[in-house]
Amino acid sequence: MNRPSRADERDFFCQRFQDLLTGRFVKGIVHNMNGPMQILSMQIELFKRDAGQELAAIEALAESEDPAGAIRALVDRAKGRMAKLAQMEESLRRLEDMINVIGKRSQDMEDGVRPSLLNQILQDELLFWQGDLFFKHQVEKEVVLGPDVPAVVAEERAIRNLVDALLACCAELLREAQERKLHLESACDGGCTHLTVRHTGPPFPAGDEAEAEDGDEPPSIPSMAIRLARRWAELAGATLEITPREIRCTFPPAEG
Structure with a gap:
């Protein structure tokens, strides 16, 4: 039986990390979905009540001595229904967004090189990371999305997993910090x-620590996350520049 190559082993490890991350966030994701579900359930019950009241009002309209007043009351009720409908649509949109973000993680290991919108990926990832209740409630996030950021030509899955690895590293480091701030920024410069990912926690693992693979002690979560980030950056055709509390990831211009 042939031994898997080092690259195959890395890919397997990367995939298991993503599976573990999704599983770890299940409780938080269910918690986040519960709010919109409760709103939908409540509004459906109110719709049922309003429908019964309006049916009775319409039946009484024919016998009303003030039909104009009865019609105005029906109009007011209809406006109230429209407001409830807007709340239901917003709750449904939130549920759809969460389901779509989770669904994108069921793609195959390789989903093909194609133009991918970095800003949209960042928004999706931040929504997914709301499943980490520490990240959601205790990390102060500043997100600056450049208005003219072009599409990045790479495997979308590689970009998503790169962002996941960077956020996993920052979140773990911020657990040890008094000031828990995270800055994410996308920009375009020279094509x-x-x-850019910046945080206020302890420094990112140094190069030797992040690359170490042998020894009695298992690598720390930040070290593993940095190694994964480098792997996914390589697959996405990007480069990483790591300083103590900032990582700058650069994607090359699209050819042609």
Whole structure:
């Protein structure tokens, strides 16, 4: 039986990390979906009540001595229904967004090189990370999305997993910090697309620590996350520049 190559082992490890991350967030994701579900359930019950009241009002309209007043009352009720409908649509949109973000993680390991919108990926990832209740409630997030950021030509899955690894590293480091702030920024400069991640926690693992694979002690979560980020950056055709509390990821211009 042939031993898997080092690259195959890395890909397997990367995939298991993503599966673990999704499983770890299940409780938080269910918690986040519960709010919109409760709103939908409540509004459906109110719709049922309003429908019964309006049916009775319409039946009484024919016998009303003030039909104009009865019609105005019906109009007011209809306006109230429209407001409830807007709340239901917003709740449904939130549920759809969460389901879509989770669904994108069921793609195959390779989903093909194609233009991908970095800003949309960042928004999706931040929504997914709301499943981490520490990240959601205790990390102060500043997100600056550049208005003219072009599409990045790469495997979308590689970009998503790169962002996941960077956020996993920052979230773990911020658990040890008094001031828990995270800054994410996308920008375009000289044809290249940049993603900058900055935090106020302890420094990112140094190069030797992040690359170490042997020894009695297992690597820390930040070290593993940095190694994964480098792997996904390589697959996405990007480069990483790591300083103590900032990582700058650069995607090259699209060819042609």
